[in-house]
Amino acid sequence: MRKKYKVGDTRDTTWLTKKNTWSPTWRSITAGLREVVLSGMSWVVGDGRKIRFWKDRWLFNKTVSLLAIEDLHAGFELVLASDLWHEGRGWDFEKISPFITEVLLFVVLDKVTGARDCMAWGETVDGELSVR
Numbered sequence: 353m354r355k356k357y358k359v360g361d362t363r364d365t366t367w368l369t370k371k372n373t374w375s376p377t378w379r380s381i382t383a384g385l386r387e388v389v390l391s392g393m394s395w396v397v398g399d400g401r402k403i404r405f406w407k408d409r410w411l412f413n414k415t416v417s418l419l420a421i422e423d424l425h426a427g428f429e430l431v432l433a434s435d436l437w438h439e440g441r442g443w444d445f446e447k448i449s450p451f452i453t454e455v456l457l458f459v460v461l462d463k464v465t466g467a468r469d470c471m472a473w474g475e476t477v478d479g480e481l482s483v484r
Contacts, residue, residue: 392473393409393471393472393473394409394410394413394471394472394473395408395409395410395469395470395471395472396410396469396470396471396472397410397433397459397460397461397462397469398461398462398467398468398469398470399434399461399462399463399466399467399468399469400432400433400434400437400461400463400469401432401433401434401468401469402432402468402469403432403433403434403469404429404430404431404432404433405431405432405433405435405436406420406424406428406429406431407428407429410433410469411455411456411459412455416452419452419455420451420452421451421452422450422451424451433461433469434461434463436448437461437463439463442460443456443459
Protein backbone atom coordinates (compact mmCIF):
# COMPACT_ATOMS: atom_id res chain seq x y z
CA MET A 353 0.00 0.00 0.00
CA ARG A 354 1.35 3.41 -0.97
CA LYS A 355 1.79 5.97 1.80
CA LYS A 356 -0.28 9.12 1.57
CA TYR A 357 1.55 12.33 2.39
CA LYS A 358 0.06 15.65 3.43
CA VAL A 359 0.54 18.74 1.32
CA GLY A 360 3.86 20.15 2.43
CA ASP A 361 5.30 16.82 3.55
CA THR A 362 9.03 17.10 2.82
CA ARG A 363 9.26 13.44 1.78
CA ASP A 364 6.95 14.01 -1.18
CA THR A 365 7.73 17.06 -3.30
CA THR A 366 5.13 16.36 -6.03
CA TRP A 367 2.85 18.96 -4.43
CA LEU A 368 5.43 21.59 -5.47
CA THR A 369 4.98 20.73 -9.16
CA LYS A 370 3.10 23.37 -11.12
CA LYS A 371 -0.18 22.08 -12.56
CA ASN A 372 -1.89 23.79 -15.48
CA THR A 373 -5.34 22.74 -14.27
CA TRP A 374 -5.09 24.92 -11.17
CA SER A 375 -6.71 28.33 -10.93
CA PRO A 376 -4.46 31.41 -11.08
CA THR A 377 -4.91 31.79 -7.31
CA TRP A 378 -3.64 28.29 -6.53
CA ARG A 379 -0.79 28.66 -9.03
CA SER A 380 0.37 31.85 -7.30
CA ILE A 381 0.07 30.24 -3.85
CA THR A 382 2.15 27.22 -4.88
CA ALA A 383 4.68 29.49 -6.62
CA GLY A 384 5.14 31.34 -3.32
CA LEU A 385 5.40 28.07 -1.41
CA ARG A 386 7.97 26.73 -3.86
CA GLU A 387 10.05 29.87 -3.40
CA VAL A 388 9.99 29.60 0.40
CA VAL A 389 10.03 25.83 0.86
CA LEU A 390 12.53 24.83 -1.82
CA SER A 391 15.08 27.33 -0.50
CA GLY A 392 14.97 25.50 2.84
CA MET A 393 15.06 21.96 1.46
CA SER A 394 18.18 19.82 1.52
CA TRP A 395 18.99 16.25 0.44
CA VAL A 396 19.58 13.44 2.90
CA VAL A 397 22.15 11.12 1.35
CA GLY A 398 21.16 7.57 0.49
CA ASP A 399 22.46 5.92 -2.69
CA GLY A 400 23.34 9.21 -4.44
CA ARG A 401 21.24 8.51 -7.54
CA LYS A 402 19.06 11.64 -7.26
CA ILE A 403 21.58 14.11 -5.84
CA ARG A 404 23.32 16.38 -8.32
CA PHE A 405 26.78 16.34 -6.75
CA TRP A 406 27.75 19.97 -7.43
CA LYS A 407 24.37 21.77 -7.58
CA ASP A 408 22.06 20.27 -4.92
CA ARG A 409 22.16 21.15 -1.24
CA TRP A 410 23.35 17.97 0.50
CA LEU A 411 26.71 18.61 2.16
CA PHE A 412 26.57 20.87 5.22
CA ASN A 413 23.23 22.12 3.87
CA LYS A 414 25.09 23.82 0.99
CA THR A 415 25.82 23.13 -2.64
CA VAL A 416 29.25 21.58 -3.13
CA SER A 417 29.94 24.07 -5.93
CA LEU A 418 30.05 26.81 -3.27
CA LEU A 419 32.86 24.90 -1.52
CA ALA A 420 34.87 24.40 -4.73
CA ILE A 421 38.32 25.95 -4.70
CA GLU A 422 38.63 26.04 -8.51
CA ASP A 423 36.25 26.71 -11.41
CA LEU A 424 34.19 23.68 -12.43
CA HIS A 425 34.13 22.14 -15.90
CA ALA A 426 31.21 22.58 -18.32
CA GLY A 427 28.38 20.14 -17.64
CA PHE A 428 29.27 19.81 -13.96
CA GLU A 429 25.68 20.48 -12.90
CA LEU A 430 24.54 17.14 -14.37
CA VAL A 431 26.96 14.92 -12.41
CA LEU A 432 25.20 12.77 -9.80
CA ALA A 433 26.79 11.85 -6.46
CA SER A 434 26.56 8.17 -7.46
CA ASP A 435 28.67 8.95 -10.58
CA LEU A 436 31.58 9.92 -8.33
CA TRP A 437 31.28 6.99 -5.89
CA HIS A 438 32.95 3.62 -6.40
CA GLU A 439 31.67 0.78 -4.23
CA GLY A 440 34.43 -0.61 -2.05
CA ARG A 441 36.74 2.35 -2.73
CA GLY A 442 34.68 5.44 -1.94
CA TRP A 443 34.77 8.81 -3.66
CA ASP A 444 36.58 9.27 -6.97
CA PHE A 445 39.01 11.88 -5.67
CA GLU A 446 40.78 11.96 -9.05
CA LYS A 447 37.74 13.78 -10.42
CA ILE A 448 36.84 15.64 -7.22
CA SER A 449 40.12 16.66 -5.55
CA PRO A 450 41.11 19.47 -7.92
CA PHE A 451 37.96 21.21 -6.70
CA ILE A 452 37.20 20.05 -3.18
CA THR A 453 39.17 18.14 -0.57
CA GLU A 454 38.75 16.67 2.93
CA VAL A 455 35.07 17.52 3.53
CA LEU A 456 33.93 14.34 1.77
CA LEU A 457 36.04 11.92 3.81
CA PHE A 458 33.22 11.25 6.29
CA VAL A 459 30.34 11.09 3.80
CA VAL A 460 29.41 7.62 2.56
CA LEU A 461 26.84 6.62 -0.05
CA ASP A 462 24.70 3.65 0.93
CA LYS A 463 24.46 1.24 -1.98
CA VAL A 464 24.16 -1.81 0.27
CA THR A 465 20.92 -1.44 2.27
CA GLY A 466 18.82 0.09 -0.50
CA ALA A 467 18.60 3.51 1.17
CA ARG A 468 17.47 6.18 -1.26
CA ASP A 469 18.13 9.89 -1.36
CA CYS A 470 15.30 11.95 0.10
CA MET A 471 14.47 15.58 0.71
CA ALA A 472 14.26 17.08 4.19
CA TRP A 473 13.76 20.50 5.62
CA GLY A 474 17.34 21.67 6.02
CA GLU A 475 16.59 24.48 8.43
CA THR A 476 15.90 22.27 11.48
CA VAL A 477 17.91 19.53 13.18
CA ASP A 478 15.19 16.87 12.78
CA GLY A 479 14.39 17.72 9.14
CA GLU A 480 10.73 18.42 9.91
CA LEU A 481 9.00 21.45 8.36
CA SER A 482 7.06 23.53 10.89
CA VAL A 483 4.80 26.54 10.41
CA ARG A 484 5.84 27.99 13.75
